[in-house]
Amino acid sequence: MTPAIVWFRNDLRLRDHPALQAALKAGLAPLPVYIHAPHEEGDWAPGAASNAWRHRALVALDADLRRRGSRLHVFAGDSLATLQAVAAATGATAVFWHRRHEPAVEERDSRIRRTLHRQGLRAEAHNGHLLFEPWQLATRNGDPFRVFTPFWKAALAAWNPPRVQPAPTALPTFGAVPGEVPLDALGLPPRRGWDARFWDPRFLDRWTPGEQGAVAALGRFTQERVHGYDKGRDVPARSLTSRLSPHLHFGEIAPWRVIDALVGNTAPEQRAAYVRELGWREFAHHVLHHFPHTTDTNFNRRFDDFEWAEPAPATLDAWQQGRTGVPIVDAGMRELWATGWMHNRVRMVVASYLTKHLRIHWRDGARWFWDTLVDADLANNTLGWQWVAGTGVDAAPYFRVFNPVLQARRFDPDGTYIAHWVPELRGLPAAARHAPWEAGAADEAARSGYPRRPLVGMAEGRRDALAALSRMKA
Known part of the structure; x- marks a missing residue:
């Protein structure tokens, strides 16, 4: 089978992964690649806590891939140059990834896609992060929304979440690719270990990065916490929030899988209250895409x-x-x-x-x-x-x-x-x-x-x- 690069970014999962599924549907052999390039994210390169999480999430993703016969190929450096070098070394004819909507990343990804196309490579970006891409919803005048309530009404009127998809049971094996580096070489975990409590099993609020941790967190939420969510979510002493936010940010679980899990075993008012919170997440990405200057300057x-x-x-x-x-x-x-x-x-x-x-x-x-x-x-x-x-x-x-x-x-x-x-x-x-x-x-x-x-x-x-x-x- 001809290789196709599946470029993992903030989509560190194998279930519900449109880019991975696109490669498989095209009859190509997915080559999982992660490129560490914080210098390409402008003034908002990932912070220390994010890097600590990312390291563990990448370890978990690599383990999930290995259970299916594959593994994660890790690189550090310029994304375009790395993709070009990996394609040349492996004979890959395509690159698949999921869109991100941070201003610097959007601009970089558009440039990469154009360059790969000019070089004869198939380059496809998919939606693996949101229920609605930022350009899919607009006011009657065709303008971006500036107020949440009409945005959410438009979202509910256009409601059509993707169906959940299982992870592949098996994936092809690739040998070492020139330029690969060990994950530890990225230096993501803090040297002083100030994050130790984040993961300590002695604490009930500890985190488990990775897709399995995300699925477990979703299970706890749907079975224990969602009941009474609409009022209890405002009480900080009670554990009634989903605690899914980091898993959603790193793409360890798709928002439509969360919604699917709530259907059928959750009271409608509780489900609606939580899904509305997912709606604020959608609105945030809508606003950032249309008003990228707001990361540093006042909208008003x-x-x-x-x-x-x-x-x-x-x-x-x-x-x-x-x-x-x-x-x-x-x-x-x-x-x-x-x-x-x-x-x-x-x-x-x-x-x-x-x-x-x-x-x-x-x-x-x-x-x-x-x-x-x-x-x-x-x-x-x-x-x-x-x-x-x-x-x-x-x-x-x-x-x-x-x-x-x-x-x-x-x-x-x-x-x-x-x-x-x-x-x-x-x-x-x-x-x-x-x-x-x-x-x-x-x-x-x-x-x-x-x-x-x-x-x-x-x-x-x-x-x-x-x-x-x-x-x-x-």
């Missing part, structure tokens, strides 16, 4: 004149380290550091505190999340930060300032989540954990090593944020 250009505070290193460090003196914020930031993930409700709270109370630019928060989240996804990260900051599409207005104390009292009423991640406050009564300084417990918290007062108080931060907004409008 009026905020170019907003008076962001100069991010004093000590203040930004305190936020990053979970030392702001606001318990729910600190709990979230410590959960992020310990696990590479943060509950979605808490993500909004910590982002609001940074951009509203501290008035630090959303880009500083987005960069920190990018480096520390195992599910760091450029589309979702950009949309989320601009939404909270009030600068993006369909954004929460800037004047809507989350009060983190009220958020904690509403969604962590017993302070269980706070006590878990901020052990200095475990000895306080539950009602005092949300705001020790308001409950007369500041001294007791300080004796345990916790800040006596917040960096910026709730009323003070709201007042200054709204004053800055007024000056911008003027």
Whole structure:
């Protein structure tokens, strides 16, 4: 059989893999290739937590391939040059891959496809990541959507998810290809091992990268967590979220397989609530494709004149380290550091505190999340930060300032989540954990090593944020 390169990127699975299936349907022998080329991803090369996950996901993919008679061929360097060299060395006549929609990657992939075509190679990009490609949905005027609700209505009207497809039972074997490198040579895992807790089996919230880990996470969600999801997903002390986000980002599971698993054994209202969250993921990629500048600049250009505070290193460090003196914020930031993930409700709270109370630019928060989240996804990260900051599409207005104390009292009423991640406050009564300084417990918290007062108080931060907004409008 004639070889065909299947170029793996953020699609580290064998089930529901349109590029792999296309090679097989064409009667070609799939040659699995991974090329490490972070220098081609512009200003948003993968962060440290993403690299730690990617290493383990690639190990898992290679093991899955070997069980079928194949293996993953790993390279490092320029993608186009590598694909050309591999094709020349193996006699491959085609290259198949899945589209990505990050601006720098889209531009690179278009250039690669044109060049391969000119050289007589079959070069095909498929959709292996989304329910809808960004150009498939448009307003009645043919414009991209800027508001989620009409976008989602259009998506539901055009609903036609692909059918799930099993993984191939067997794949052809290839010998060594010139230029291959060992996976360990990529240097993806951190040298100091700060990610050890991410994977430690002693913790219930540990991660298992790879397709098998994704399938297991989906099983736990559909069997245990989805029941009561519509209300329980906002409670950070309860394990009712799917925790599928890193598996979806790295393409270890297809979104249509997730939906397929929910059909038939999930109450309609719970299923609809979760699928709507997948809809936000779709919307994020739609927005990023049509407005690629939003990774670094405000969608609402009026905020170019907003008076962001100069991010004093000590203040930004305190936020990053979970030392702001606001318990729910600190709990979230410590959960992020310990696990590479943060509950979605808490993500909004910590982002609001940074951009509203501290008035630090959303880009500083987005960069920190990018480096520390195992599910760091450029589309979702950009949309989320601009939404909270009030600068993006369909954004929460800037004047809507989350009060983190009220958020904690509403969604962590017993302070269980706070006590878990901020052990200095475990000895306080539950009602005092949300705001020790308001409950007369500041001294007791300080004796345990916790800040006596917040960096910026709730009323003070709201007042200054709204004053800055007024000056911008003027």
